[in-house]
Amino acid sequence: MMKKFLKEHKKLVNCSREVLKALEKKIPLVALESSIISHGMPYPQSLEMAKEIEEIIRAEGAQPATLAIIDGKIQIGLDPEVLDAFAKTRKVEKVSSSNLNSTIFSKRAGGTTVAGSLRICKLASISVFVTGGIGGVHRDVSESMDISADLQAIKDSTTITVCAGPKTILDIPKTYEVLETLSIPVFSYRQKNLPAFWYRDSGLESTYRVESPEAIANIFTIAEATNSANGILFCNPIPKKFSIEQTYLEPLIASGVVELKKANITGKKLTPRLLRYLVQKTNGKTLHSNIELVKNNAILGAKVAKALGAA
Ligand code: PSU
Ligand code: MN
Numbered sequence: 001m002m003k004k005f006l007k008e009h010k011k012l013v014n015c016s017r018e019v020l021k022a023l024e025k026k027i028p029l030v031a032l033e034s035s036i037i038s039h040g041m042p043y044p045q046s047l048e049m050a051k052e053i054e055e056i057i058r059a060e061g062a063q064p065a066t067l068a069i070i071d072g073k074i075q076i077g078l079d080p081e082v083l084d085a086f087a088k089t090r091k092v093e094k095v096s097s098s099n100l101n102s103t104i105f106s107k108r109a110g111g112t113t114v115a116g117s118l119r120i121c122k123l124a125s126i127s128v129f130v131t132g133g134i135g136g137v138h139r140d141v142s143e144s145m146d147i148s149a150d151l152q153a154i155k156d157s158t159t160i161t162v163c164a165g166p167k168t169i170l171d172i173p174k175t176y177e178v179l180e181t182l183s184i185p186v187f188s189y190r191q192k193n194l195p196a197f198w199y200r201d202s203g204l205e206s207t208y209r210v211e212s213p214e215a216i217a218n219i220f221t222i223a224e225a226t227n228s229a230n231g232i233l234f235c236n237p238i239p240k241k242f243s244i245e246q247t248y249l250e251p252l253i254a255s256g257v258v259e260l261k262k263a264n265i266t267g268k269k270l271t272p273r274l275l276r277y278l279v280q281k282t283n284g285k286t287l288h289s290n291i292e293l294v295k296n297n298a299i300l301g302a303k304v305a306k307a308l309g310a311a
Contacts, residue, residue, distance in 0.1 A: 002125050012104065013124070014070075016077030022063035028305035030057050031121050031129040031159075034068040034078075036294070038092035038111030039272040040132070041287060042279070047087035049291045053130075053298045060302030065126065067117045069095055069103045069110030074120055086111075094268050096149045097156075114161065115153035118231065122158050127220065127308055129159045130301035132294045133167035133197040134233070135271060136175030139257050144266060147178065155182040157231030160220050162301040164293040165195040165202060165235045168244075169253055169274045172196045176204050179233065185223075186233045187216060189300065195237035198244040198289055206235065213303035220308065236300050242292040244285065252281045 002023060006013060015023070022029065032053060037046045054064040065077040068086055078086060086092075086109060093103045095110035097119050103110040112120065114134050121129050135148025154161055166175040176194060179186050188194050188206035196202040210216050216234050223232060237243075256277040265273045278286040 005124055009123075012073055014073045014075050016065070016075070016079045016082070018079065019063060019065050019077030027061070027063045028309060029065045029126050029128070030062045030298070030301045030305045031076075031117060031126045032057075032064055032066040032298075033112050033114060033117040033129075033131050034066055034086065035094055035111035035113040035116070036132055037066075037087055038089070038109075039094050040275060041290065042276070043087055045287060045291065047084065049294065050083060050087065052291075053294055056295055056298045057130075057302045060299060060306065062302040062305045064298075067112045067120045069093070069100070069108075069112065072104055072107040074104065074123070076120070076124055076126075094272075096268075097153050098149065113148075114150040114163075115148070118153045118157040118159055118161065122156070125158075127159055128162065128301050128305040129157075130162045130294070130297050132163065132290055132297065133165060134161065134163050136166040136170040136172075137178055138270065139169070139171045139253075140261065141171060141174060146266070146270065148271075151175070151178050151182060151184075154179075154184055154231040154233055158224075158229075160216060160232045160234055160304060162234045162236060162297050162304065164197050164238050164297060165199075166197065167271070167275075168197040168199055168249065169256070169271070169278070172202045173204060176202070182230075184230055184233055185219075186235060187219070189234065189236045191237055195235050197293065198238060198249060198286065199246060200237040200240065200243045210234070213300060214307045216304055217307035234300075234304070236293075236297050238289065238293040239296055242289045244282075244289055249278075249282075249286075252278060256281070 095116035135150035
C-alpha cells in the first residue's frame with residue numbers, strides 16, 4: 001500500500017533513505033510529528049530530543065519516520081542532515097489539517113502537529129504515531145472557542161496515536177468529553193484512569209485499561225475488521241519520577257493563561273507560548289519531563305508497531 005502510494009505521488013511525497021530501506025525490509029514504521037521540534041521545544045533540546053526518540057525506536061526494532069513539510073513536499077522520515085537543518089530553521093509553519101496543502105504549495109518549511117501528522121499517516125497507511133501530548137479544549141474555551149484540530153483529526157484518522165494524554169495546560173475534563181462525543185476510544189496503559197501529560201492521573205476513567213502493546217494492536221485489528229472509522233488514542237502515563245505535582249504546577253498554568261491572554265496571544269501561538277512560559281517558570285522542569293514522557297511513548301509506540309507487524 002505504502003509503496004504504491006509513493007509511486008503515485010512522487011511529486012508530493014519524499015521518503016528518507018532509511019525509511020525506504022525499512023519498507024524494503026518490512027520493518028514496521030512509527031510516525032513522529034515535527035511541530036514538537038519546531039514549536040514545542042527550544043533549540044537545541046528539540047534536536048537532541050528528536051534524535052534520541054528516533055534512536056529509541058530503532059533500538060526497539062522499528063523504524064522512526066519523522067514527518068514534515070519541506071520544499072513543497074511531504075517528508076516521510078528525515079535523513080540526519082535534513083533533520084539537523086529542519087531543527088535550525090526559523091519561521092517554520094505550524095501545520096495542522098487545515099493548512100497542510102497551502103504549506104506544500106508555499107514551499108515553506110512546516111512542522112506537522114498531531115492533526116497534520118495524522119493526515120499524512122492516513123495517506124501513507126502508517127498505523128502507529130507517537131507524540132508527547134495531544135491538543136484539546138483550552139481552559140478559556142467559553143470565551144475563545146479554542147479547541148485543537150487534533151481531536152477531529154484523531155477521529156478522522158486510521159492510526160493509533162500514542163501519547164501521554166492531553167497536554168496539562170488544557171481543560172482536561174472538557175477535552176476527554178469531546179473525545180467521547182467524537183466516539184474516539186481512549187485507552188489507558190496499565191492503569192484505570194487517564195493521564196494528563198505531566199500528571200499521571202486526571203481522575204477520569206478510560207474506555208478500557210490495556211495491559212500490553214499486543215493488546216492495543218489486537219484492539220486496532222478488531223477495529224479495522226469491524227470497520228470502525230475512528231482513530232484510537234492510547235494514553236501512556238508519564239513515568240512517576242518525572243511527573244509534576246499538581247499543587248506546584250496548577251498556579252503556574254493559571255498565571256500563564258492570564259498573562260498570555262493579556263498579551264493577546266491566541267490561536268496557533270497559544271500552545272507553544274504556554275509551554276515556553278512554563279519552561280521558564282519551572283527552570284526547565286517541564287521541558288525535562290516533556291522529553292522524558294515522549295521517550296516513554298516512543299518505546300511503547302515501537303512495541304505496538306512491532307506487535308502489528310510490517311506496515
Ligand atoms: N506534544 C508535545 N509538545 C507539543 C505538541 C505535542 O509534547 O508541542 C504539539 C503537537 O504538535 C500538537 C500541538 O498537535 O502541540 C497542539 O497545538 P494546538 O493546541 O494549537 O492545536
Ligand atoms: Mn487552537
